[in-house]
Amino acid sequence: MKKNFIYLIFLFITIISCKANETINENPIRKNVYRNPILNISLPDPTIIKAENGDFYLYATEDISNTPIYKSENLVDWQFVGTAFTDFTRPTFEPNGGLWAPDINYINGKYVLYYSMSVWGGEWTCGIGVATADNPEGPFTDHGKLFKSDEINVQNSIDQFYIEEEGKKYLFWGSFRGIYYIELSEDGLSIKTGAEKQQIAGTAYEGVYIYSRNGFYYMFASIGTCCQGLESTYTTVVARSTSLFGPYVDKDGQSMMNNNHEVIINKNNKFVGTGHNSEIVKDNEGQEMIFYHAISVDKPHGRVLMMDKIQWNNNWPFIEGGSPSLIADKPMFN
Numbered sequence: 001m002k003k004n005f006i007y008l009i010f011l012f013i014t015i016i017s018c019k020a021n022e023t024i025n026e027n028p029i030r031k032n033v034y035r036n037p038i039l040n041i042s043l044p045d046p047t048i049i050k051a052e053n054g055d056f057y058l059y060a061t062e063d064i065s066n067t068p069i070y071k072s073e074n075l076v077d078w079q080f081v082g083t084a085f086t087d088f089t090r091p092t093f094e095p096n097g098g099l100w101a102p103d104i105n106y107i108n109g110k111y112v113l114y115y116s117m118s119v120w121g122g123e124w125t126c127g128i129g130v131a132t133a134d135n136p137e138g139p140f141t142d143h144g145k146l147f148k149s150d151e152i153n154v155q156n157s158i159d160q161f162y163i164e165e166e167g168k169k170y171l172f173w174g175s176f177r178g179i180y181y182i183e184l185s186e187d188g189l190s191i192k193t194g195a196e197k198q199q200i201a202g203t204a205y206e207g208v209y210i211y212s213r214n215g216f217y218y219m220f221a222s223i224g225t226c227c228q229g230l231e232s233t234y235t236t237v238v239a240r241s242t243s244l245f246g247p248y249v250d251k252d253g254q255s256m257m258n259n260n261h262e263v264i265i266n267k268n269n270k271f272v273g274t275g276h277n278s279e280i281v282k283d284n285e286g287q288e289m290i291f292y293h294a295i296s297v298d299k300p301h302g303r304v305l306m307m308d309k310i311q312w313n314n315n316w317p318f319i320e321g322g323s324p325s326l327i328a329d330k331p332m333f334n
Contacts, residue, residue, distance in 0.1 A: 034076045042302020045101040046278040057136040059102040084140045093145040107188045116158035123156040159207045175206035204259035207276040222275035232273030236265035268323035283331035
């Protein structure tokens with residue numbers, strides 16, 4: 001009797017183990033989907049680049065000191081690989097300032113990291129700097145500030161975005177005091193001699209990102225409050241133009257200079273504060289994935305990393321349901 005009882009227990013454990021392995025390893029649905037958040041730790045204001053080695057690298061505002069760097073082969077599974085700076089190499093032009101909203105690029109054979117440096121409330125002392133590295137994992141060498149708010153006469157000069165157009169290099173920036181752009185030098189490490197700033201959008205926005213597609217330029221931006229926990233109203237919006245330099249308008253032709261736009265990512269019952277998107281990244285099938293941060297209702301500590309697929313209707317972008325997905329198909333990679 002005892003022997004039979006032991007045998008039955010063994011058989012039961014074997015069946016359960018097989019079912020568990022089947023669920024984990026053979027269920028095609030589980031294999032081919034991901035869940036938001038992609039990383040359930042605070043990684044605000046993400047920026048992403050596909051490096052020359054084929055891997056993706058992500059950088060974020062320094063909730064992890066000195067600007068965290070993560071690496072991925074598939075946009076879903078991320079590994080922490082270090083920081084862009086150390087306590088000894090971090091920028092210093094804003095004493096006691098935080099390193100915010102990095103923007104990573106590959107320029108003239110170098111990885112070029114633009115960053116904001118600010119203290120809360122330091123809207124006239126904050127500014128934008130630049131650092132370079134031969135490798136996306138660093139070490140990054142700081143080249144100091146490009147400008148500070150009081151030098152360029154744009155209050156709250158943070159949240160920069162770099163883009164090239166017809167062989168020229170430009171920096172867009174601004175945070176709720178107008179969005180501006182200016183031409184950079186050939187190496188991207190300074191303002192071009194004689195260049196003048198130009199305003200391109202109104203005072204509702206920060207964290208702009210511009211994406212070119214099918215003859216249009218799409219200016220993504222964030223509105224609302226980023227950092228008030230579950231009370232945060234951060235929302236991702238977009239407008240478009242036929243020129244990099246505007247005018248950017250909503251579906252009714254109303255200008256972003258007058259704070260008009262279309263909402264693309266809003267809150268839902270699981271995530272709020274959905275904003276500050278990074279580069280739109282394509283997978284091997286040409287699907288376009290947008291990264292941004294949000295605050296989890298279930299774990300409202302910090303701003304977690306989110307990803308959703310961009311879709312298009314009449315050359316206007318949207319994501320399914322207009323708010324963060326909970327579960328979605330993974331990007332396609334070999």
